[in-house]
Amino acid sequence: MASPISAAARWLFFWLLVLAWPLAGHAQIVDDSTKTLYGPKTTHIIYEAEVQRDSTGGTPIDTILTQWPQSRFWAHDTTFQQDLGVLGSASRPLLYQPNYQLGARFGRNAFDRNTLDGSLVPYYDSRSPYSFFRYVQGSAGEQVFEINYSRSLKKNFSIGIDYERIAGNQTVGVGSSQWQTEHNNFTIYSRFQTEDARYHLLVNYSASRQRTRELGGIWPTANERVSNLQGVTSLFNYSAERVYLSPGVNIDDRDQFHLFQSYRLLNKGFTAYHILDVRRQYNGYTDNALPRDSLGRLLFYPTTGPAQGAYRNSTATDDRATYRQLENTFGLLGRTDRIEYNVYARYRHASFSALTTPLARSGPGLRLVRVGSSLEPQDSSAAPHHFNQLFVGGTASFNYRTIYAVEVAGEYLPLDGTSVRVVGTGAEYWLRGRIRTGPLSAELLLNSYSPTITQRVFVGNHYQWSKVQGTDDWTSTFNNTTTQQLTVRLKQRLPLLADHSIELSAAVVNLNNLVYYGPAGTPQQLGSSQRLLIGFARHRFRVGSVFFDNQGTYTQGAGPDNPGLRVPSLVTESRAYYQRRVFGHALFAQVGAELYYQSRFQGYGYAPSTQQFYVQNSFTMQNFAVANVFVAADISSASIFVKVAYVNQSLVSDGYFVTPYYTGYPRRFLFGVRWRFFS
Known part of the structure; x- marks a missing residue:
């Protein structure tokens, strides 16, 4: 007789089988004897990082349900x-x-999470046409869609295209059913290698377009209190809440062309390579109806400007900036059974320019002026600027079987324009050393880096600053930020004891001259050093068919006493799930729960017009926990999950804050499907 757990699992997963069965019909190519010819085991992913190590075998595609x-x-x-x-x-x-x-960096990174860098694009060696799509839909309006097609035209040549969309609807305010975020990305990629595998070419082009309706967060009414966790006087009434902006619109557009090619001059001990990377990032922020109270006072934005609180236009904002970068990298790499090395030189040419509204004029739709042009000579310190920089770097490692390993890696900026940077106060570099013996390892990291371009100069309607030496010398008036970090790790599997796996690490970080955005939203620099103590632990094990995965990170030294860096003292994530094959091994299924916990801390505020998160001291986000339950299943090449997120809503609180005055998602239902084709 089947156990109660087994019987319950069969009934629970029955409807998933009904949904997934049609998806499995022609997911794999078979011959007349129904033997599988092409499938997950014959399809491999090749990454640039692997080719840079002179390894081109690739890795199998990930079919694991867990994540x-x-x-x-x-x-x-x-x-x-x-x-x-x-x-x-x-x-x-x-x-x-x-x-x-x-070196030169734009410093607008708020939407980096949605964009895949060209050096990380996957290439497929599939022996047959390979395609997949994934689709996730939530009842609160979140959506993820991706479709990918790759084809091997010859044994050593393949091309592919990928389209991805990430979107979310507004969850607070009267327009809670309207779209709030939309990210679209298109990538075309190709891979080629010669018959003797001495020459390899990886090339891709991607275009991403991000549109975000900025709401400014919840604007509390006279009866609402941040400290209230439940009821109409809390800030967790979602669609009934009012917001500051009507809205503003943030645009983040990126284009990137990336090419990697290598040629093996000798055996695996000597290979030359070249990387060409060309990219553009455009950021624009528009608000055509600046919010004001009944007395005409500007709301949400800082009120330091002379134009009724603004700097240029008292009724509308239109600030734009563009960063362009071209890099050429030439290097040599090689490896043997025990030694591996990679040395390179990289030249970077970058440019920055900005547009904004003219001074002393009001209203939307005005013709913009280039910052620092003849029309705006008072902003000459932020005029268009070009950077020419040379970097040198490399990696060297020694491995003795799986017992002992040593690695040294680093990068240095010796030439910045016409200035030669000698190792010292103004030098930019990072140097990392690692040593491993068995399950124990230690790492030492030293680095020194200059502020970003946005931290150096900004001219807009709500913020203005210049932290450079002069119009032609964009050396920052801030000192370089330097850090020293020592980390020790233990990573060990204990397969004889319920497949236990433990990961432990402890780190000490010394931060000096940290540049950050202060409570006013402008860049500042700490004159004193800060020390962080970071501990991480992860424990995975199973009991029969029940699996547990728990991890947590503890950080000391980034609380309210640290004026420039804020991190929750404790962040944990726990997962428990039951998995097995059911229905005669036709269906592989999981049912489980996960819990995320975050301790209280003074989270960063967000300024949409600069696209920067800044330190604030007036809003403390309370600790919260979010519990989810899910069911997931695999049948042939199709994967499905259903999930109820934040099932514990209203037990202690009606919601939680992820950023001051920005609430996290309420309870909702999510569904996802991922389907792979090998024909």
Whole structure:
């Protein structure tokens, strides 16, 4: 007799079988004997990072169900993020991350999570046409759709196209059914290698378009209190809440052409490679109805400007900026069974320009002027500027079987325009050393980097600053930020004890001269050093067919006493699920629950006109937990999940804040399907 759990699972997954069965009909190519010829095992993904290591075998496509129902894995950046409560909205990393980017950088990163960098585009070696689509739909209006088609025209040549859409509806305010975010991305890619596998070419072009209706967050009424967790006097009435903006519109457009090619001069010990990367990022913010109270005072935005609180236009805002970058990288790489190396030199040419409304004129639709032009000579410090920079870097590693490994990697900016940067106060670099012995490893990271372009100059209707030496010298008046980080890790599997797997790490980070956006929304620099202590733990195990996955990150030193950096002291995520094959192994299914917890902290505020998150001290977001339950199933090449998110709503609170005055999603139902074709 079947166990009660087994019987319940069969009935619970029966309707998933009914839904998924039609999807499995022709997902794989078979011959006359019904033996599978092409499928997941014959399709491999090739990444540029692997080819840079002289490895071209690729990795099998991921068919695992475990991460499919989790929303943070629907975007390209899967780290925990602080966002504005809607899928596809502006976001920033929730936990501390070290910086590896040197030299000229635009500094508008609020929508990076939605865009895949050209160096990370996957290429498919499928032996047959391969395609897939994924679709996720939520009852609150969130939506993810992606369709991809790849075809091998010859044994060593393939092309493909990919279209992706990420969107979310407004969840607060009277227009809660309207769209709020929409991201569209189109990518075309191709891969080629010679018969002898000595020459490899990876090339892609992508165009992404992001549109966001900025609401400014909830505008509390006289009867509402931030401290109230339930009822009409709380800020969790969603469609009944009022918002500040009517709205503003943020545009983030990006284009990128990326080419990688390598030629093996000798055996695997000596390969030359070249990378060409050309990209453009455009950011525009428009608000044609600046909010004011009955006395004409400007709401939401800072009120420091002379034009009734604004700097240029008292009734409308239209600020735009464009960053262009061209990079050429030439390098040599190679590896043997124990030694691996990669050395390179990279030249970067970048340019920046900005447009805004003319001074002392009001109203929307005005002809914009270029910042720093003859029409706006007073803004000459923010005039269009060009950067020419040379970087050198590399990696060297030694491995002795699986017992011992040492790696040293780094990058240095020796030439910035006509200035030669010597290692010292103004130098930009990062240097990382790693050592591993068995399950233990240690890492030391040292870096020094300059402020971003946006941290150096900004001219707009609500913010203005210039943190550069002069019109022709864009060296920042801020000192370089430097960090020293020491991390130790333990990673160990214990297969004899219920497949236990543990990961532990502890890090000490010293931050000096940190540049951040202060409570006024403008860039500032800390004169004192800050120390962070970061602990991470993850434990995975199973009991029979029940699997558990728990992780948590503890951060000390980024609370309200730190004037420039804010991180919750504790962030945890726990998952428990039961999985097995049912219906004669026709269906592989999971049923489970997950719980996310975040401790209270003074989260960053968000300024849409600069696209920046800034430190604020007036709003403390309380600790909260979000519980989800889900059912997922795999049948042949189709995957399906159904999920009820935030099932614990109203038990303690009617909602939670993800950013000051921005609430997270209420309870909702989500459905997703992913289907792969091998013909």
